[in-house]
Amino acid sequence: MKVETLEIGRAKLTWLNGGVTHLDGGAMFGVVPKSLWSKKYPANEKNQIELRTDPILLQLDGKNILIDSGIGINKLTEKQKRNFGVKEESRVESTLASLNLTVNDIAIILMTHLHYDHACGLTKPVKEGYESVFPHADIYVSQIEWDEMRHPNIRSINSYWEMNWKPITEQVIPFEEEIEILPGLSMIHTGGHSDGHSIIRFKDGDHTFTHMADIMPTNAHQNKLWVLAYDDYPIKSVHQKEKWMKICYKEKSWITFYHDAHYRAIKFNEHGEKMDQVERKWYSYD
Template identity: 75%
Template structure:
């Protein structure tokens, strides 16, 4: 597992599973001749996208950013359509760190699409679902939480009742911004979904910005490259521009949940890469 120390925060990428989605959808109106230079694709025009939660050890607390694709949550048809070759195995990842799911104190949900929220709950028996992180507070924007429970005709395909009902008593919705721990803040951005949020950590001269799905991979650095999956692409572009300029100026790390090649990248004020953490490649890749 890859790790990164940023000030007093230790980040570790866990095994949350993998999907393979259409490259055109992931890069929206950007021509393949451009995006294919930035990110590999297979003969089906699919690109590899991890769904790997980030464990943050900070101030004596264990936090997770998102929860993976889940285990036994998808039908065979969904696995085929989403290109799922591996499901979430967070318990094994935590075990390597001498932790369990019961040691997770806080879960930071950037948004609640199935590929981020499936790991919140697990199937027990044939039809019952229960919380995975029973001791954790779950933070998510109020807008996202509202839509999760009352999805529209489009979002009903990604906001699933089995992912929210078992954890309803653990959820702490916030409005525009919340400081979860000193220096660690969630900020509502909208864009990818109406309730989408980013995560920012700042400690002295060090820090990171987790852009979640308004910059899902290093190849989405161009502020105009928005996803076809975005509900509000113009908002995604505006928010990406604002936060990337801030990150460039401060030379903080940008961390990734979906990127199959880089866990984190740091840029200078000109937007040039000055440091990075590569993802280790395994036999199943």
């Protein structure tokens, strides 16, 4: 099994196989014309673009940490698989096994937000309902996101599912605006994509990475004005992306991706030009 890794200071990042969706390209790029976005991210004959749902295993200071959890397995109906373009469900456990790890070794999970394509991997079906996939993990998420997960509004109810939160209630550690998880590793509430959306920042001297999650879901969303039709608060996404991209350019920070089907991480210089990259390889299974 092929996996991509990246070492940044004292942190090691490994991308796990969390499944894949194919969503409408127009929805993923909002008001941007297809003639523009399709030059940067290819679409299929149905106008869908491939979007990975691959958690990042962050190994830091002796802790195994996940960034988001994947699309899950045996959670979606056939209709949902068709509508969301799910061609492959999560293989997180087998990817961990290839690294000599199990779900019991995951100590911390950082949930940027709790939409189904990020949170379905937190739980699994059992005879009596659902249970936690990572029973020993502390699960961090913003308080706003956790509140909305449990009490969704008329728009968000289609993205926040009870089976993804009820089994993990005792594991969740909500935070307000910002929290330091380990020295140099922080979660920061941004809003935008969802009201409770957060990004993840790591800084170790001159070594940094920024996980923008769904305010920059792919490399093709580098333009600060290219935001998703799925965003609940698109103007906030624009302002937050503008703010953090400036910081990333100045620091020459790695930007990491959960959804991008082509790149795992990209480093830009102070002019926003690509300096370095980690391309996604194709997984192979025996």
